[in-house]
Amino acid sequence: MNRIVTLDEFIIQRQKDFPFASGELTGLLRDIGVAAKIVNREVNKAGLVSILGVADGSNTSGDTVQKLDLYANEKLIDCLKNSGECCGIASEENEDFIPIPALADKTSKYVVVFDPLDGSSNIDVNVSVGTIFGIYRRKSDPSGPCTLEDFLQKGTELVAAGYVLYGTSTLLVYTTGRGVNGFTLDPSIGEFCLSHRDIQIPARGHYYSVNQGYYLKFDVEMRRYIDHCSDLNLRLRYIGSMVSDVHRILFQGGIFLYPNTRKYQHGKLRLVYECNPLSFVVEQAGGKSISCQLQRILDIQPETLHQRATIAIGSPEMVDEMKEFVEKYSPAALY
């Protein structure tokens, strides 16, 4: 039998790869692992809400019941705050970033960005959702509170990033820039165990993932590319939870697209805490990630915390092919 390697054990082993590591990043990744287990417990119970008598926003014990995305947000913030391993947090659920005061003079050099529960509209119908996270080294003076510039860093500055997928099993996938590894939660022992070592994305795949319902709202070059995917008999899969859709592409190969539409002229997905962390993971696995305007996602300079971006992410050969379609068919290229 193979020896089980837990997430905590793996993170500590990997700390040795960084000779001057202080253990802070290790601590942060462990905090995220703990928060993921707490969120997982609640996500698994979501279907019981109606049985346990939640009609008016309170459960049978009289506690107020929160929406799961807010619950996930609160748990992640609590876990990160309590350990003092980071000096600030930015979340999809909070308009502004949250500075975290130093604990007992322990100043931290990291900030964390996350989407606590991505694709949360899927919860009501028992379909997969996920958490996305990214960790940056702070830019501001460590003697004071963190500042906005700590969060508005290009994705190329990410120190670590990953996601948790609450699916048929719960999986945590992360990278610190030296490959991508995946850990499956074993509910019987309550530990994430190493299950996918050094994940590599296939160069091509059989899947494309896009909200085809918006087809007529896409630019012509994107419609041409989607027609091409259909001509190739690629299989269309779209869950409506970016984590789940990108996860499939990472493991089986393919391309995930969220282009600009008439409604979302700059795309819908958020650059800082959705596109960047997933792009870092996919690039580390050998994939590519660009905007539909052909800029590498990780090279985009964020101007605001909740900035949106278009995205084409996945198998390297397929992203290159999509790029060729845009170059060939965009009106700018035609005239």
Ligand code: AHM
């Ligand atoms: P959310 O963060 O509010 O859950 O929204 C993000 C989600 C992504 O997970 C998913 O890819 C996309 O929105 C789906 O959007 P649409 O319904 O427009 O296809």
Ligand code: MG
């Ligand atoms: Mg989201």
